[in-house]
Amino acid sequence: MSAISEPIVGTFQHAASSRIDTAKLCLDLDSDQIIVSDHLSDGVLQRQSYSSCSMSSRLPGVPMALSFGDGASFTPADPDFSWPNSSKSSSFIYWLERKWLYGLLAIGLMIGFLTGMVKVAIPFAAVQVASVVPMTISQEMGQQSLSLLDQLYFEESELESDTMAQVQGNWDVLLKRLELPQEHYQLQFRSWHLGPNAMALADGTVVVTDSIVELMQDDLHLLDAILLHEIGHVEHRHSLQAVIRTTVTTVLYAIIFGDIEGAGEVVLGAGVGLVDLSFSREMEREADQFAYQHLLEIDRSSKDFAMALRKLKSAYPVTDSDDKKDWNYLQSHPDIDQRIEARPH
């Protein structure tokens, strides 16, 4: 098969002149030769090697001109004409620009892919991965997040030692009755200026703030219900799942949008994500169900958890302070009324 093309019809712009003639161009790829001749007289206007020519960018509806380096150029009459071996990237952009419908479709597919990954695939994978993470890693993560929280937010507890002993005693009874290994769980007391809160860390540490203990001091079995909710987070390995989700999602976005530095910061800062504050609603529901079920198992009423939630709700006045809003128990545990409703009757 010959590599000599059919004559390409177009216009020839003479070098150093405003003169334009209709012309035809013959291209022989084998010998890398171009001959431009006058359309009418057949007189040769330009003879040159094809590889020494340059092409204008590919734009939809605009013919792609071939420049000869001396100021002369040939523009094909057909705006869709594509020069053989023209650069792949420009033809790809051309293709994208021309096929904008495909472009839109590609964007739609990308959004669908990302949504599927972030909402379904990553959470699913996080559950699987979290269930096989060795104990030593979750211990390390839990200890790191506690020391981070100690540095950033917590103060030493100022609770009376009697009160602490009482709560600790209740905690020990809970673990025993649920037949949970005592060595996998630790209760920690901390003072926190942002109010009543409890949080579960990856290693089985559950932190209660002084104010949540004080809030339920007259009715400590209500605090047990909150502790059961936190134990539920530990049993379901929610902290690990949350960290895996955040990390993988961030890395995915970084790969797609090219912000690797930002991803690094999030991965390094993942310790903060270990606290109860970043659990998804699904995780909260699971921890609630754990609390409700196990209250019944230890012959307590599931009303205890509902009442504890109501107490927490009443302890938080509506506030405009962003600081308090971001960190309060209701922010991390939303929809309290719905959750009370979810109580098995």
Ligand SMILES: [Zn+2]
């Ligand atoms: Zn929770």
